[in-house]
Amino acid sequence: MKANSLSVGYQEQLILKDLNVTLPKGKITVFLGSNGCGKSTLLRTLARLLKPQGGNVVLDGQDISKQKTKDIAKQLAILPQGPVTPEGLTVLQLVKQGRYPYQNWFKQWSEEDEKAVQKALESTRMTELQDRAVDSLSGGQRQRAWIAMTLAQDTDIILLDEPTTYLDMTHQIEILDLLFELNETEGRTIIMVLHDLNLACRYAHHIVAIRDGCVYAEGEPEEVISPAMVHEVFNMTCQVACDPLFGTPMCIPHGKGRCLQRIQQQEGAQNEREMSYSS
Template sequence: MREHGAGGEVRTYEASGPGAVEPGASGPGGVTPGASRLVARALTLAYEDRTVVDGLDLAVPDGRVSVIVGPNACGKSTTLRALGRLLRPKGGSVLLDGAELAKIPTRRIARAIGLLPQSPSAPEAITVADLVARGRQPHQRWWQQWSDDDERAVTDAMARTDVTALADRPVDELSGGQRQRVWIAMALAQETELLLLDEPTTFLDIAHQVEVLDLVRRLNHERARTVVIVLHDLNQAARYADHLIAMKAGRIVAEGPPGEVVTAELVREVFGLAAVVIPDPVTGSPLVVPGMPYRPESGF
């Protein structure tokens, strides 16, 4: 695999066993960095005859927040769908705990991996509380349809996403931002150890974007959740990621700590954007400042 070094160079490191070993201290919840339950090997993904991702290798660091960034149509969301078994690989494989995802029973996957896709759809007239409760289905059996644990998980998820007051409202009557928070609540109620989120800040104003990403960080640190997020906002990605993955044209261009990955050279290579990268005055993470905007000449 490749990661962008502090001086802008690309360096390689070898995968060991099911995942790549990444140096560093112990992560949240005592998770050892470098361990990877979720791994993609030589992954090729396509829609009919159009290849979107080609020969991708990725080891998701356990106990960390990984963020995938890149230009439109580079394969970010497609990769996330494959990691959640929503898309069957054309070549290569996705492994969970060393076993091919395609060969693992659906219920077991649903208890291990929670996935919030980019454009989820809800049944007509379903209420907020009922939709969030569907996140508990993988934990239920025919002889035990609802438990105190289910009730606690749903209540906690709705409180954390600030949708408790909407519990009896039909989902299709909510604003886009409210619906997005309800979907996130359903994913949280699933209480999986791995959480995949595709553009979770879509439709949210800046205050709720920060709340959602702060929530993701709290879940990671307080409950040792492994999280993979697709984001368009490079500055938000740099601020919230432990591990940043930059993609272009279906391949990983660079990956590693944001402070090493996000450079002016990387932004130019991946996004075709001239920019200056400075320290964020609040967090110290990389902050991308685009070049001079267009200004009409005087007299026009």
């Protein structure tokens, strides 16, 4: 999947500007960037929810704007940020919505649909909760229910807009572990927007750093994440170390105020020790 010279805007404001990006098949890609840089706009355009003002999105060699909506829905699924569930809707009823692209006047609910739904529930470990109302679940369980719906859609590509937003650290890891497992065991192409640089480095095979509607850098985490990139894209000073558990890049922000004062104090103490040793 790739975007060619993509320009997208809202009214007269251009958000994406002649953007080019290629997303590797069967890998996990993460879009990174500051608020308002165009990450979600790019994701929504890839899913054909937004119409580009220039350029195009190509899927399996074809311009998605020239394909039928149901055909697109059989190739990619998108989970938007903060989806809202109708009150009282059960997990099972929600997951069944993922089979909509396969329904028509001539083909109603089938054994194939049932198998896809049950597999989605099992993959997300939601089988025991399938009769619970979605709005009665915890944040992590609710997000797993929505992911189950996208899995029931049975697409090779899944796009997710900030799937860990509003979740505590435990549930963030739970959701990202689930997506990583889906990629590893089923070869699904996962494309998502994340804010946490360190989690992005741990889980992504491919990172796209976006700045002001353009691709600033893309590649493996080790190729993209650097103090210079973080400063240019996020306007933040940091050090980049090696994650002791995963061996991936780990950003350590310098911060401001008290944090910066502490760093300066530590550097001063280190300098004093070095001077005492030399004397």
